[in-house]
Each structure stands twice: as C-alpha cells, then as structure tokens.
Amino acid sequence: MKILAIALAAVAPMMVTAQEAFTLYDLLPPATHSFDIVYDVSSDHEGAAYFFNPIRPGSVSTKERVVDLYTGKSLEFSEVDAAVARASGLVRGKIADDQKYIRVTFLKPVPKNGEVRIRIVKTYTDPPSYYEKDNTLVFDRPLGIKRNVVILPAGYELVGSESPGIVSTDTAGRVHISFLNDRNDQLPVKIIGRRLP
Numbered sequence: 001m002k003i004l005a006i007a008l009a010a011v012a013p014m015m016v017t018a019q020e021a022f023t024l025y026d027l028l029p030p031a032t033h034s035f036d037i038v039y040d041v042s043s044d045h046e047g048a049a050y051f052f053n054p055i056r057p058g059s060v061s062t063k064e065r066v067v068d069l070y071t072g073k074s075l076e077f078s079e080v081d082a083a084v085a086r087a088s089g090l091v092r093g094k095i096a097d098d099q100k101y102i103r104v105t106f107l108k109p110v111p112k113n114g115e116v117r118i119r120i121v122k123t124y125t126d127p128p129s130y131y132e133k134d135n136t137l138v139f140d141r142p143l144g145i146k147r148n149v150v151i152l153p154a155g156y157e158l159v160g161s162e163s164p165g166i167v168s169t170d171t172a173g174r175v176h177i178s179f180l181n182d183r184n185d186q187l188p189v190k191i192i193g194r195r196l197p
Contacts, residue, residue: 025150030137033127044115052091053102059126066104069117076105137193142186148179152193160192
C-alpha cells in the first residue's frame with residue numbers, strides 16, 4: 001500500500017470540474033488479478049444526497065473507503081442494487097437488474113450552483129480483465145472516465161498498448177500510462193507488460 005499512498009499524494013492537489021473525473025489503476029502482481037483504484041469525481045446535481053458508483057459485473061470490490069475531498073472527512077457508503085439506484089432518480093439510462101452500486105452518502109446535499117467532490121478508493125479483483133498470458137501481464141479493460149492512469153507493477157516494462165497514451169516512470173521506476181478518453185463512449189484499453197530480467 002506504500003506505492004498507493006505515494007500515488008494518492010501525487011493526485012491529491014488535482015482539482016477539476018464536475019465533468020472531469022479521474023481514475024488511477026494501480027496494478028498489483030498479475031497472479032492476484034487485482035488492482036487498486038482511486039476514483040475522483042464530482043456531483044453538481046443540485047439537491048443530490050448520494051453518488052452511485054457502479055461495480056462492474058464480474059468484478060469483486062473490496063477495501064472500499066470514501067472521502068469528501070473538500071473536508072477530508074470519511075463518508076458513509078453501502079452496496080445497493082439496481083432498484084435502489086433507479087428509485088433515487090440519480091442514475092439514468094438503461095440499468096441491468098443485476099447491476100450493483102456503491103452508494104455514497106454526502107455530508108450534505110449538493111448546493112445550488114455548487115458541487116460535492118469525492119474520492120473512492122477500492123480494490124478490484126477481476127480475472128477477465130487482468131491476467132497473465134505467455135509470461136506477460138494483460139490489462140484489458142474499457143475505460144469510460146475522461147482521464148485515467150494505469151501503473152504497472154514493480155519490475156514490469158510496457159511492451160504494448162492498443163490505445164495511445166503518455167508513458168512515464170515514477171521515482172520507484174514503475175511505469176505509468178496516462179490515457180485521455182475524448183470519445184462519447186468507452187476507450188478500449190489493452191496494455192501488455194513484461195517482467196524485466
């Protein structure tokens with residue numbers, strides 16, 4: 001969790017508008033099929049008391065915590081089903097009956113002409129989207145958020161990416177790939193990494 005703490009510190013100063021969410025994917029060793037997620041997002045829906053974060057089908061979400069980014073206070077949350085999300089009026093579009101959500105309760109409803117900005121931290125385990133193949137790791141996951149960063153595990157180099165991204169390394173030598181989703185749908189991201197000799 002030390003690397004995740006460093007990554008959190010690195011993104012902490014970022015402030016963006018309600019329409020510009022940010023997600024950090026910190027890949028754990030590929031044999032675990034797991035990755036830590038840091039998701040910064042705002043709600044500017046006047047009067048909203050909740051935020052609904054969908055849990056992708058097939059993924060197991062653990063170690064969740066949620067923070068109000070303006071106060072630093074922890075927020076209450078619970079896992080709810082599609083019926084609860086629909087009833088809130090805050091989730092729009094077609095929702096599968098088996099869809100699950102993390103429902104975050106704000107400290108107070110979103111004020112007029114204002115916003116509530118939160119950070120959701122969680123660990124996903126998802127073998128279909130993160131796995132080992134032929135001595136490489138594969139992270140194959142469409143990304144719907146506008147700004148995304150994927151961090152490879154320590155000791156891995158990037159050997160392929162099916163979508164364009166900006167590649168850099170941190171002080172620990174870990175590879176970061178930054179993606180900007182300028183589409184109206186999900187950006188298809190498939191990253192291949194190889195363990196360094």
